Amino acid sequence: MRMAEYIIIGNGVAAIGCIEGIRSVDKTSSITVISEEQYPVYGRPLISYYLEGKTTLDKMNYRKPDFYESNGCRVLYGKRAERIDKDEKNVLLDDGTALPYTSVCVATGSTPFTPSIKGLETVQSKFSFMTLDDSLSLEKALNKDSRVLIVGAGLIGLKCAEGISKRVGSITVCDLATRVLSSILDNECAALMQARLEENGIRFMLEDTVTEFNGNKATMKSGASVEFDILVMAVGVRANTALVKELGGEVNRGILVNEQMQTSLSNIYAAGDCTEGMDTSLGERRVLAILPNAYMQGHTAGVNMTGGRELFDKAIPMNSIGFFGLHAITAGSYFGTDEGGEMYEERGDGTLKRLFTKDGVLTGFILIGQVERAGIYTSLIREKVPLDSINFDILKKNPTLFAYSQNQRRKMLGGVV
Amino acid sequence: MKRVYVNEKWCLGCHLCEYNCAFANSGKKDMVDALKGKPIFPRIHIEGNEKISYAVSCRHCEDPMCVKSCIAGAISREDGVIHIDQSKCVGCYTCILVCPYGALATNADGVMQKCELCLQNSCGAPACVVGCPNNAIVYEERGDENG
Numbered sequence: 001m002r003m004a005e006y007i008i009i010g011n012g013v014a015a016i017g018c019i020e021g022i023r024s025v026d027k028t029s030s031i032t033v034i035s036e037e038q039y040p041v042y043g044r045p046l047i048s049y050y051l052e053g054k055t056t057l058d059k060m061n062y063r064k065p066d067f068y069e070s071n072g073c074r075v076l077y078g079k080r081a082e083r084i085d086k087d088e089k090n091v092l093l094d095d096g097t098a099l100p101y102t103s104v105c106v107a108t109g110s111t112p113f114t115p116s117i118k119g120l121e122t123v124q125s126k127f128s129f130m131t132l133d134d135s136l137s138l139e140k141a142l143n144k145d146s147r148v149l150i151v152g153a154g155l156i157g158l159k160c161a162e163g164i165s166k167r168v169g170s171i172t173v174c175d176l177a178t179r180v181l182s183s184i185l186d187n188e189c190a191a192l193m194q195a196r197l198e199e200n201g202i203r204f205m206l207e208d209t210v211t212e213f214n215g216n217k218a219t220m221k222s223g224a225s226v227e228f229d230i231l232v233m234a235v236g237v238r239a240n241t242a243l244v245k246e247l248g249g250e251v252n253r254g255i256l257v258n259e260q261m262q263t264s265l266s267n268i269y270a271a272g273d274c275t276e277g278m279d280t281s282l283g284e285r286r287v288l289a290i291l292p293n294a295y296m297q298g299h300t301a302g303v304n305m306t307g308g309r310e311l312f313d314k315a316i317p318m319n320s321i322g323f324f325g326l327h328a329i330t331a332g333s334y335f336g337t338d339e340g341g342e343m344y345e346e347r348g349d350g351t352l353k354r355l356f357t358k359d360g361v362l363t364g365f366i367l368i369g370q371v372e373r374a375g376i377y378t379s380l381i382r383e384k385v386p387l388d389s390i391n392f393d394i395l396k397k398n399p400t401l402f403a404y405s406q407n408q409r410r411k412m413l414g415g416v417v
Numbered sequence: 418m419k420r421v422y423v424n425e426k427w428c429l430g431c432h433l434c435e436y437n438c439a440f441a442n443s444g445k446k447d448m449v450d451a452l453k454g455k456p457i458f459p460r461i462h463i464e465g466n467e468k469i470s471y472a473v474s475c476r477h478c479e480d481p482m483c484v485k486s487c488i489a490g491a492i493s494r495e496d497g498v499i500h501i502d503q504s505k506c507v508g509c510y511t512c513i514l515v516c517p518y519g520a521l522a523t524n525a526d527g528v529m530q531k532c533e534l535c536l537q538n539s540c541g542a543p544a545c546v547v548g549c550p551n552n553a554i555v556y557e558e559r560g561d562e563n564g
């Protein structure tokens with residue numbers, strides 16, 4: 001076999017999936033990873049747990065220290081891929097080097113989006129919350145008296161709030177949305193999470209945002225003003241699509257990929273937060289910026305780059321997020337009755353379960369507080385298991401394999417899966 | 418590779434495996450000292466009703482969703498065995514979100530755990546299997562289809 005030259009742009013979890021995918025087929029060809037960040041791969045979501053003291057720098061490595069070496073990868077740290085030359089089949093770096101490739105995987109992730117707000121440049125101490133460096137510089141800037149203003153009540157803003165809550169004086173979170181975590185929770189579920197955050201001292205200003213900054217003062221849309229020492233901007237992220245877009249590749253909110261993670265350009269693949277693929281629970285394309293997705297897309301890209309074949313055709317949104325001991329697990333899509341969907345609901349003391357069904361399959365769920373064995377539900381969504389092939393009445397009450405037929409269960413528990 | 422398999426026809430629903438598991442992983446020498454009067458956190462669970470019952474524990478999947486999804490890279494596959502490095506776990510519950518068998522749960526300290534085939538403790542062979550009075554759980558090599 002002719003030796004291939006694989007290039008992976010980016011060094012996040014999608015890149016690791018890609019390396020492992022390539023090496024599951026091709027043990028020898030060269031792999032070069034271009035890493036803008038100076039670190040070996042770390043679990044990006046851990047940056048808040050680091051500030052919270054739940055992990056340490058040496059435990060944040062996503063893979064063992066010898067990972068790249070034992071997989072025969074060359075990593076170029078602190079280098080940026082500026083352009084792909086698809087005619088010459090080169091990747092051009094910021095230092096002028098041209099690296100030849102036989103196939104390339106764009107695994108560039110996303111960048112925090114900064115809205116243009118009047119006076120933002122007058123704020124001295126402002127941060128994003130995406131990278132380990134962001135987390136380390138935020139840590140340097142904060143002290144026990146800091147008043148922190150976080151713009152954005154999504155997953156990233158709130159994880160940041162939880163991470164620093166015991167280390168600062170006060171935290172205010174504002175968001176234009178009417179609820180926290182608006183992309184994954186409905187009103188009532190969001191209210192439960194918000195209450196837990198508030199019990200832990202975090203103050204919210206919802207349906208409100210900053211219209212102007214003046215040094216340490218923010219003037220809000222509501223007319224209120226907030227004084228702060230540290231500003232964290234967590235409004236949202238944008239997929240890094242430029243490398244493919246400027247070549248004329250198909251791009252929407254993310255780089256468009258098929259089930260083999262091919263872009264519209266030959267020998268150019270893409271994986272992770274920079275892509276837009278099919279959300280099978282919704283039946284539409286979406287950017288699914290979650291870590292499991294990044295790994296699985298990367299792996300699929302890697303296998304296909306070698307000429308092997310693997311499909312990733314079960315992507316759904318799924319999140320597990322907890323604040324101060326209250327866990328929320330969500331997956332799939334929630335269709336309203338007007339869209340032909342149905343909802344099953346159970347409430348307990350501080351717990352809430354909502355299962356969404358449509359056309360005879362489970363399409364989504366929200367579990368708050370009581371989340372044990374949630375994966376049994378997730379699997380029904382991913383596999384589109386017809387609900388009439390199992391005992392859904394049992395399953396509604398409890399995620400248990402008892403809802404499956406004896407035969408199905410024998411395959412699950414009596415064979416290799 | 419050898420895995421734990423159940424035969425639900427033989428299961429009595431006696432829950433002994435749960436106790437043997439909790440004891441095996443307690444690090445204690447005496448079962449009474451380890452379990453008596455305390456909530457137990459076994460890595461194997463009996464499911465079912467009065468008529469049908471069976472034990473569920475980690476399947477050590479060929480294509481493990483937990484490994485691909487752990488945000489900390491704390492779950493890995495070594496020689497087919499799926500292992501959690503508990504010192505790296507941050508308790509995010511993403512593995513609970515994705516495991517199709519509901520095989521993971523937290524221990525008394527809130528850290529994630531699951532069956533590791535008694536390879537990490539001093540038992541040598543899975544304690545649930547050794548202690549099952551009716552051979553309803555076995556530890557053996559099987560092919561891709563039901564053996």
Ligand SMILES: Cc1cc2nc3c(=O)[nH]c(=O)nc-3n(C[C@H](O)[C@H](O)[C@H](O)COP(=O)(O)OP(=O)(O)OC[C@H]3O[C@@H](n4cnc5c(N)ncnc54)[C@H](O)[C@@H]3O)c2cc1C
Pocket residue numbers: 009010011012013014015034035036037044045046047048079080081082107108109110129130131155156159160240271272273274289290291292294319320321488509511
């Ligand atoms: C605070 C926080 C908490 C999160 N929590 C969760 C969670 O609980 N669960 C979950 O599922 N997901 C979570 N996520 C999302 C998760 O981290 C991402 O989905 C995942 O890391 C995406 O991996 P990736 O490899 O696609 O991209 P990234 O990890 O973003 O990696 C891309 C890398 O490419 C580099 N790069 C970009 N352009 C270039 C270039 N031109 N040349 C060279 N290098 C380049 C970037 O610097 C970056 O290091 C969280 C994210 C954040 C920020």
Ligand code: SF4
Pocket residue numbers: 474475476477478481482483484499515516517518519520521531
């Ligand atoms: S924990 Fe679940 S997904 Fe992971 S190997 Fe065990 S059964 Fe498979």
Ligand code: SF4
Pocket residue numbers: 486487488489490491492501505506507508509510511512513529
């Ligand atoms: S709870 Fe622990 S083991 Fe499970 S996914 Fe999170 S970090 Fe990994």
